[in-house]
Amino acid sequence: MKKNDELIVLEIMEQRGVLFNEAQKTRVHNLRQGYKGELEFKKWYDSHCNKRWIFVGDYWFEFKARMQADSILISPRQWILIDTKYYDAAFEYKNDVCYINNVAQEKNIFDSVKEKTRRLAGIAAKVDTRIQVRPVVVFIHENCHTTFDASLTVEAIQRTQLARFFNSIRVVDEMPDSLLQKVMSQLEFYRRPYGFPVDALKPEGFEYVRAGTRCGGCGGFNVEKNRSGLSCKKCGRHESLQEVVYKHAYELRYLFYHHPEMVTVNNLYRLMNGTISLKTIRKHMNTNFVLKRQSNIWYYEINI
Ligand SMILES: [Zn+2]
Numbered sequence: 001m002k003k004n005d006e007l008i009v010l011e012i013m014e015q016r017g018v019l020f021n022e023a024q025k026t027r028v029h030n031l032r033q034g035y036k037g038e039l040e041f042k043k044w045y046d047s048h049c050n051k052r053w054i055f056v057g058d059y060w061f062e063f064k065a066r067m068q069a070d071s072i073l074i075s076p077r078q079w080i081l082i083d084t085k086y087y088d089a090a091f092e093y094k095n096d097v098c099y100i101n102n103v104a105q106e107k108n109i110f111d112s113v114k115e116k117t118r119r120l121a122g123i124a125a126k127v128d129t130r131i132q133v134r135p136v137v138v139f140i141h142e143n144c145h146t147t148f149d150a151s152l153t154v155e156a157i158q159r160t161q162l163a164r165f166f167n168s169i170r171v172v173d174e175m176p177d178s179l180l181q182k183v184m185s186q187l188e189f190y191r192r193p194y195g196f197p198v199d200a201l202k203p204e205g206f207e208y209v210r211a212g213t214r215c216g217g218c219g220g221f222n223v224e225k226n227r228s229g230l231s232c233k234k235c236g237r238h239e240s241l242q243e244v245v246y247k248h249a250y251e252l253r254y255l256f257y258h259h260p261e262m263v264t265v266n267n268l269y270r271l272m273n274g275t276i277s278l279k280t281i282r283k284h285m286n287t288n289f290v291l292k293r294q295s296n297i298w299y300y301e302i303n304i
Contacts, residue, residue: 044140083136093110098110200257213244218234229244245268248268249300252268253304
């Protein structure tokens with residue numbers, strides 16, 4: 001499951017020391033928790049679920065309003081909308097209010113789940129009006145303990161109940177190919193691109209970026225150059241120069257998300273703090289990417 005572009009950009013900014021404000025820090029934290037939750041659920045699906053259930057992950061759609069479904073399990077007569085919460089905390093639901101570590105939350109997460117369910121049911125009905133959409137909220141963090149009172153009307157489970165959940169949906173009809181095609185074409189029809197603007201750097205922000213060459217494994221800056229490439233002093237990973245150049249080119253591309261023309265040999269040299277020569281950078285960039293021209297700037301085109 002791929003991270004969304006916003007998270008990729010913010011994590012690079014964080015690692016390069018250019019996350020400027022608290023809002024960005026909170027945002028990257030929330031996005032990362034959301035991503036971990038989705039990833040964790042996918043792992044459970046892979047190891048515990050009857051594969052007759054078709055998995056659809058991170059689905060952005062617009063059906064009267066724009067929304068995102070973390071995961072959907074699809075069978076001929078039932079779609080299960082999975083909303084994962086990755087709270088490393090105690091969660092309580094009492095008299096229609098959510099509490100995280102005893103602090104009342106303004107937002108009722110179950111209301112948005114109900115709305116998503118209604119919208120998704122609208123899409124399901126385009127396939128077959130008999131399809132039921134069943135929402136399940138999964139509190140997937142291993143440290144999350146949940147308590148619910150009778151006011152809760154949405155199915156909610158915690159991690160320790162997941163094995164039982166997958167067991168309970170073990171028996172399911174097989175999806176005929178023709179129906180699967182119909183489902184996928186409806187989902188595609190309502191699919192929309194990621195719903196948030198990506199808050200990336202402008203070219204003049206380059207001066208605040210921490211320059212240096214980073215390890216492709218642990219992301220640390222503690223790398224050593226040798227004849228065949230780069231070795232990480234922290235995790236021991238070895239990478240060829242070609243890999244290093246390629247990876248940093250992508251990093252530069254994401255960092256200046258709205259400025260593809262920033263991917264130049266000189267900027268890469270600057271980002272890597274001169275670790276690799278201009279000549280070597282140029283050689284590897286020419287092998288991997290197409291050179292483009294925008295007014296008087298030559299840059300390498302990287303599609304993300
Ligand atoms: Zn490393």
